Amino acid sequence: MTDVDTASMTAWIAPRYGGGEVLRSEVVPRPTPGGRDVVVRVRAASLCSGDLHLLTGTPYLLRLGFGLRRPKHRAIGQNLAGEVVAVGEQVTEFRSGDRVFGEVPSGAFAEFVRAGVGSFALVPAALSMEDAAAIPDSGMTALQGLRDIGKVGPGQRVLINGASGGVGSFAVQIAKVLGAHVTAVCSSRHVEMVRSIGADVVIDYTVDDFTRTQVPYDVIFDLAGNRTLREIRRVLAANGVFVSSAAAPGDNWFGPIRWLAQVALADLFSRQTLKALLMRPAAADLEHLAGLAVDGKLRPVIERRFPLSDAALAVAAFERGHASGKTVLIA
Template sequence: MSQARAVRSSGGVATMNAIVAPKYGSSAVLRTEVMDRPEPGPGEVLVRVRAAAVCSGDVHLLTGKPYLIRLMGFGVRRPRYRVIGHDLAGDVVAVGPDVHAFRIGDEVYGAVVSGAFAEYVRVPVDTLARKPAELTFEQAAAVPDSGMTALQGLRDVGQLRAGRSVLINGASGGVGTFAIQIAKALGAQVTAVCSTRHAEAVRALGADHVIDYTTADFTAQSGRYDVLLDLVGNRSLADCRRILTPNGVFVSSAGAPGGNWLGPVSWIGKVVLADIFATQTLRPLLMRPRAADLDYLTDLAARGLLQPLIERRYPLADAAAAVAHVADGHAQGKTVILV
């Protein structure tokens, strides 16, 4: 597929290229289709997508696992939203009724429930913000899901602030690379857990200390942390609590494997139940997209405190390969699709 913007006319209707999942499955089911270009509704704008980023949520919605996802309105037998993709950056080309915050030509970035892997997408204005001038479109597209997850986990749930310490388990992934920078911007001491391959990258992002999980057990360290942001879910609650201060906060944005049906739900239940009896605070993290949080991240980028780490870039026609790379589970930073 040509990488030039493709707006065709079929019977007078503008069309576009989009990456479609006609059924649940691996990245192999994805295909490129030409479809009608959407029109923005009330409270929405139409964005010409310049770049999109792959996140773990895209993989879950593509596979339909855990199966509980299908019962939550995403389609029981096949995906309700055929065009996949959450995160995007681009420019506004049309404005829906009652929208006053954005105008045609504005460069923006944000999140949608689905539809970002396409040349155009409708975006609600309450999950959209103006693109930071300091970031390219591909850098901005990398921010929304992972950046807001890291921000809400550290600032809101973990109550991290200056002078406190945080350990980030899974520091080299999409959320982890943002978490390092946000924690440093909040004035915290950061310990990053990752493999040997990613150690230099997380140091370059600002981590004060790095624990290589291939040679050391981070739960066996003598240090104690005010916040533990767990992005992997590979250790027990008892192990994690052992390295927290007496009033520390455990923030879980990943669950121990819970099978194809419930996935992390059983783990979330364990965290909530354990919190009732613990002196420490144990909380699951469920990120909610908010324009105000995007504005916060925009400010960090403007001050040079936030720089997305992008490992790989793919053209829209190779979106399946981009999704497969993220689904493999060992991607460093973010994977971006150029539209």
């Protein structure tokens, strides 16, 4: 095992459930690796919707696994890029000094983080730490939704509802890589950005209703959760595929469970394919996305950058929503 100094480090901690206002910067012990773990010095991290769910403890059903009264895992943050500083004695995939990126269960908003080797992939030399940190959760969600569930191929008509956010900005570009004709739905403020990353048609939802268009779409990737299933199916081709992310409508108690059940039930009785997406982290997908970025086919859209020391401010800004692409913390 590679040695690592067991001194303390600074980490952002959530002592109770809440928003950005509950976060505290604390001095905690620096992690050491287990047999199949690596310890990474964090150079950049990005925010995702999962961070807010774990921070706020909503939907409340989530607390059964993550702590009823307060978070079981107080350290927050899931997406990061950095350098390996220590490896467990059973690790052969990485060594000290390797640049890596990935998604971890918690603790990415800190100077160092420990996680299993399966959480990470190498960062290519041509990719910056900021861009790499922006990719994991959002990039893999977009890739798995379009490639694996949507089965998007050349010439298909794909609509992405919620195209300006973290997942949406990746989805527009990945759909183009897969050869699709892409219609992107966003607000007025984001029209030019979405067009700049390759959307063939951009619909401003404050002006036009995409569920009233006459064009049947082969694949609809819904990241906004602001339309009913009936409205969506109205513009979905007879044999089309609807992919719903976990951002679908829900309530503070059960979250999207009712919506997911509705989608699953409708799928049983329809020629159309109606599926919910639950992203599964995979190192192979991280490597694929990094390759697309290096080849110039994928550009992480980063609207807001904060120093890691301002993580609480970054989370508060993220809570307000309506950003273009990702929010990144820089160590």
